[in-house]
Amino acid sequence: MTITEVQKEILRLKKEKDILILAHSYQSRDIIEIADIVGDSFALSVKAKEAKNKTILMCGVRFMAETAKLLSPDKTVLLSSPLAGCPMAEQFSKEDILKLKEENPNAAVVCYVNTTAELKTVCDYCVTSSSALRIVKEIPNEEIIFIPDINLGSYVKANVPDKKFTLLQGGCPVHGIITEQEALAAKALHPNALLLVHPECKPEVTKYADVIGSTADIINFAKSSEKKEFIIGTEISIVEYLQFECPDKSFYPLSTKICCKDMKATTLVDVLNCLNGTAGEEIILDDDTMASAVRCINRMIKM
Ligand code: 13P
Numbered sequence: 364m365t366i367t368e369v370q371k372e373i374l375r376l377k378k379e380k381d382i383l384i385l386a387h388s389y390q391s392r393d394i395i396e397i398a399d400i401v402g403d404s405f406a407l408s409v410k411a412k413e414a415k416n417k418t419i420l421m422c423g424v425r426f427m428a429e430t431a432k433l434l435s436p437d438k439t440v441l442l443s444s445p446l447a448g449c450p451m452a453e454q455f456s457k458e459d460i461l462k463l464k465e466e467n468p469n470a471a472v473v474c475y476v477n478t479t480a481e482l483k484t485v486c487d488y489c490v491t492s493s494s495a496l497r498i499v500k501e502i503p504n505e506e507i508i509f510i511p512d513i514n515l516g517s518y519v520k521a522n523v524p525d526k527k528f529t530l531l532q533g534g535c536p537v538h539g540i541i542t543e544q545e546a547l548a549a550k551a552l553h554p555n556a557l558l559l560v561h562p563e564c565k566p567e568v569t570k571y572a573d574v575i576g577s578t579a580d581i582i583n584f585a586k587s588s589e590k591k592e593f594i595i596g597t598e599i600s601i602v603e604y605l606q607f608e609c610p611d612k613s614f615y616p617l618s619t620k621i622c623c624k625d626m627k628a629t630t631l632v633d634v635l636n637c638l639n640g641t642a643g644e645e646i647i648l649d650d651d652t653m654a655s656a657v658r659c660i661n662r663m664i665k666m
């Protein structure tokens with residue numbers, strides 16, 4: 364079968380079975396083209412909740428499918444590639460966090476959405492890269508335990524100087540490997556381009572950024588900006604995504620090393636097989652986990 368034939372079959376099956384396909388914007392172009400909704404991890408979960416369809420198919424990584432399930436407990440949520448996890452989401456255990464809470468009884472535990480549902484059960488507030496600053500500023504506690512990303516945590520800490528932060532040594536192994544030298548080299552190579560960087564990158568990289576923001580912030584800025592050239596400091600697929608969205612502008616990768624193998628684990632054939640019922644995985648969470656984990660997400664949505 365050709366790519367177009369597989370895509371046509373996917374479109375036929377999803378209509379026949381009334382399945383909503385969500386794709387994170389880091390997915391490959393062939394998947395983006397057959398998705399009903401494309402967006403960042405938070406936007407996808409909210410759209411899943413709002414949708415009328417009884418079944419959701421997530422093309423992304425496991426924590427995104429779990430977040431969709433937490434927000435849509437009555438829906439069937441499928442993850443098209445069970446192999447697709449986010450290494451950062453699994454860097455700490457529930458026990459690690461409970462111990463920290465015991466040591467810092469006045470602190471609020473703030474978790475990045477890139478965490479497992481299990482870890483969310485012991486967290487007070489959930490944040491996304493786009494909402495982290497705003498939400499941490501609003502939290503009444505003066506002490507914050509921020510998990511798991513030290514880079515996003517450092518970015519928030521630098522911008523909320525009146526609170527005391529405990530940060531853990533976690534982070535994205537993809538964004539986190541970019542060096543200051545690479546940022547300087549990319550700027551030297553494209554002197555007219557603006558540098559747009561995800562806060563999962565190290566502070567020595569984000570300090571050169573013209574804009575620091577989530578995937579959605581980076582996409583929205585690049586689309587609406589008058590400028591014509593941009594260096595993209597997030598997963599490399601966003602360079603391609605933006606090039607399709609804005610053909611009159613030029614996008615360059617900050618580094619070709621920012622390539623997430625988990626986000627690339629899903630193939631178009633996985634999506635087809637998941638719709639056929641021969642592949643994929645249904646996300647099942649027990650009632651206690653669902654009830655406890657959704658609390659920190661609901662607080663974020665409310666705030
Ligand atoms: P967003 O929350 O911006 O979608 O990012 C998810 C992610 O995994 C970034 O690496």
Ligand code: SF4
Pocket residue numbers: 424448449450451452477535536537538563598623624625626
């Ligand atoms: Fe996780 Fe990093 Fe991949 Fe995002 S890019 S899914 S944070 S490993």
